[in-house]
Amino acid sequence: DAKTTQPNSMESxxxxxxxxPCNHSTxxxxxxxxxxxxxxxxGPEYVIHGLTSNVNNRMASLAIAEDxxxxxxxxxxxxxxDAAVYYCTxxxxxxxxxxxxxxILP
Amino acid sequence: xxxxxxxPRHKITKRGQNVTFRCDPISEHNRLYWYRQTLGQGPEFLxxxxxxxxxxxxxxxxDRFSAERPKGSFSTLEIQRTEQGDSAMYLCASSFxxxxxxxxxxxxxRLTVV
Numbered sequence: 001d002a003k004t005t006q007p008n009s010m011e012s013x014x015x016x017x018x019x020x021p022c023n024h025s026t027x028x029x030x031x032x033x034x035x036x037x038x039x040x041x042x043g044p045e046y047v048i049h050g051l052t053s054n055v056n057n058r059m060a061s062l063a064i065a066e067d068x069x070x071x072x073x074x075x076x077x078x079x080x081x082d083a084a085v086y087y088c089t090x091x092x093x094x095x096x097x098x099x100x101x102x103x104i105l106p
Numbered sequence: 107x108x109x110x111x112x113x114p115r116h117k118i119t120k121r122g123q124n125v126t127f128r129c130d131p132i133s134e135h136n137r138l139y140w141y142r143q144t145l146g147q148g149p150e151f152l153x154x155x156x157x158x159x160x161x162x163x164x165x166x167x168x169d170r171f172s173a174e175r176p177k178g179s180f181s182t183l184e185i186q187r188t189e190q191g192d193s194a195m196y197l198c199a200s201s202f203x204x205x206x207x208x209x210x211x212x213x214x215x216r217l218t219v220v
Contacts, residue, residue: 032207043197043211044149087148093162094139094199094209096148 002027002090009101020073022088031091037084110212118218126184127215131200141197188219
């Protein structure tokens, strides 16, 4: 299974962009990179996934390094509702690591 | 289809009893995943299925844990001879396929072993 490294926590001001990094240097060549988040007292929620190219959806953007050993989840304009634990998972089993707890300051 | 359904939502059992949880995935979702989550920790992967085939069992926490998906639709997770350390939230998720990997999670079953 691919190993991931994410910061334990990050802080951002409301309405500012947030860049959440993830290192996954042992990723296999064919596995998607997934990002999920878990809001307090809720189950995990899908955010975005990608393989090689950068991806955008209504929630976020995903920037994938050319060697695929790292990726960055970008929240373009953070709101208080984005405060959650964010997990990257670079395999099809969707194995969660420790994630990054994102705090949003009003 | 209203999403992934898990039953029961809450279960209180005495130590030593067996418990079984059910997960109904989203219709036509081929992949089904089970996780355990304890307070303050991330979801811990237990096992997953592609249709009726269980693709990995090695992360089930002990031989007291087993999972089935007999017809490739709903799945059950059984814990035999429950222990207090089994108290946790058990989460189920489903996705359409490895090429459409967006997984949807159920509300979970909260197990309390007394």
